[in-house]
Amino acid sequence: xxxxxxxxxxxxxxxxxxxxxxxxxxxxxxxxxxxxxxxxxxxxxxxxxxxxxxxxxxxxxxxxxxxxxxxxxxxxxxxxxxxxxxxxxxxxxxxxxxxxxxxxxxxxxxxxxxxxxxxxxxxxxxxxxxxxxxxxxxxxxxxxxxxxxxxxxxxxxxxxxxxxxxxxxxxxxxxxxxxxxxxxxxxxxxxxxxxxxxxxxxxxxxxxxxxxxxxxxxxxxxxxxxxxxxxxxxxxxxxxxxxxxxxxxxxxxxxxxxxxxxxxxxxxxxxxxx
Numbered sequence: 001x002x003x004x005x006x007x008x009x010x011x012x013x014x015x016x017x018x019x020x021x022x023x024x025x026x027x028x029x030x031x032x033x034x035x036x037x038x039x040x041x042x043x044x045x046x047x048x049x050x051x052x053x054x055x056x057x058x059x060x061x062x063x064x065x066x067x068x069x070x071x072x073x074x075x076x077x078x079x080x081x082x083x084x085x086x087x088x089x090x091x092x093x094x095x096x097x098x099x100x101x102x103x104x105x106x107x108x109x110x111x112x113x114x115x116x117x118x119x120x121x122x123x124x125x126x127x128x129x130x131x132x133x134x135x136x137x138x139x140x141x142x143x144x145x146x147x148x149x150x151x152x153x154x155x156x157x158x159x160x161x162x163x164x165x166x167x168x169x170x171x172x173x174x175x176x177x178x179x180x181x182x183x184x185x186x187x188x189x190x191x192x193x194x195x196x197x198x199x200x201x202x203x204x205x206x207x208x209x210x211x212x213x214x215x216x217x218x219x220x221x222x223x224x225x226x227x228x229x230x231x232x233x234x235x236x237x238x239x240x241x242x243x244x245x246x247x248x249x250x251x252x253x254x255x256x257x258x259x260x261x262x263x264x265x266x267x268x269x270x271x272x273x274x
Contacts (some may be wrong), residue, residue, distance in 0.1 A: 001040050004244060006226060008158040009181045012103070012135045014071055016221060017241060018043030020187065020228035021052055029055025030062070032232045037063045039238040045161075045228045046097075047075035047108055048089060049274075053096035061098055072099065075108040075139060076124075078274030081116040086123035090132050105133040106161055110145040113273035117141075121149045121157075128155070137161070139187075140269040143176035150180055157182050163266050164225060165191035166201070166216060166259035174225075185226035190216055192265045200259060204252050211239060218243045219256045 004016040019036040021029050021044070029052040033044055037059065046056045053074060060070060074097065080089035090105060105127060110117045117138075124136040137159035138149070150156055160177050164170055164186035177184045195201060196212040205215045213229070217240060220227045229240040248256075 001241065002244065003040065003042065003241070004221065006183055006224075008135055008183060009156055010135050010158050012158065014104070014135075014159075014226065015041075015043040016226050017041070017217075017243070018045050018071070018073070018226065018228040019237070020045045020230040021056060022047070022050060022187070022230055024050070024052055024055075024230070024232060026052040026055040028232055030059045032237070033059035034062065035234040035237050037065065039234070039241055041237075041241060042069055043071040043073070043228075045073045047077070048080070048093050049075070049077040049108065053093055057096060057098035067099075071103045072097065073104040073106065074102050075106040076120070078109055078111040078114060081107070081111060081114055081120040083119045083123045086120055087127060087132075090127055094132065101131060102133045104135045104137055104159060106137045106139045106159065107141075109140045109267075109272055109274060110138070110142070110269055111273040112145070112270065117145065118148055118152065121152065122154070125155050135159070137182070140272075141173075142269055143172060145269075146176055146180060146182065156180055159183050159185050159226070161185040161187055163188050163264060164220070165189055165265075166195045166198070166219070166256050167191050167261040167263040168265075169257070169260050183226060184224075185228065186220050187228060188265045189220055189227045189229055191263070194263070194265065195259065198259060200255050204248065204255070208246055208248075210246065213240060214243050215248070216256070218246065218248055219253060222248055222253055
């Protein structure tokens with residue numbers, strides 16, 4: 001299976017389909033990541049606040065895969081924002097992961113009430129320069145948050161990882177990302193399974209002899225987004241990756257686009273400060 005890739009604005013290549021481990025207990029993470037790697041995933045997405053970086057690291061070490069075959073993302077938690085805190089936080093994440101460098105490091109939330117994401121971004125630029133991460137990006141950033149960073153005149157985020165699924169498409173954020181040369185990465189790409197029973201999705205899935213999850217993930221790919229579906233079931237882990245050998249029609253994409261409902265499965269970044 002050939003996994004499609006995208007090229008970030010810093011020239012780094014990233015798999016377009018990754019494996020997420022949000023809400024997977026550390027004790028179960030090693031087995032889940034091992035299943036994902038066996039299925040063919042090479043991009044793993046975790047975060048300090050998930051509490052499972054050690055489990056991810058153990059699976060990576062046991063996989064026998066060369067480091068340059070893997071793409072590892074982790075994220076800085078809100079309480080570690082700030083110029084002085086960012087480097088120790090990344091070093092702690094690297095120790096738990098058993099790595100010398102991550103491929104992508106993200107500011108997990110803008111946490112506007114804390115007022116520190118701009119100085120945190122300046123620290124991120126230093127982390128990249130020091131070689132602790134290959135690329136730097138953000139997560140859950142709104143257009144105004146992105147503009148505040150870009151206005152610094154330095155590094156433009158490579159990725160903005162935000163909640164995107166058929167019922168919450170956040171087109172204003174996606175448009176800002178595209179305008180600034182930032183790739184959009186979708187977390188909760190299946191709306192925590194909340195969209196899989198929708199008649200539009202199930203009808204399209206039946207037409208292609210695919211599962212509803214495969215159809216929604218394919219919808220993301222066809223609009224250029226990076227996706228990080230999560231599962232702990234080996235069969236479903238493999239199923240979520242098997243989306244590269246069919247395409248949706250423009251009408252089918254438009255029908256799924258029409259499911260927008262403003263429905264969040266997670267916090268609102270305008271008010272969430274962690």
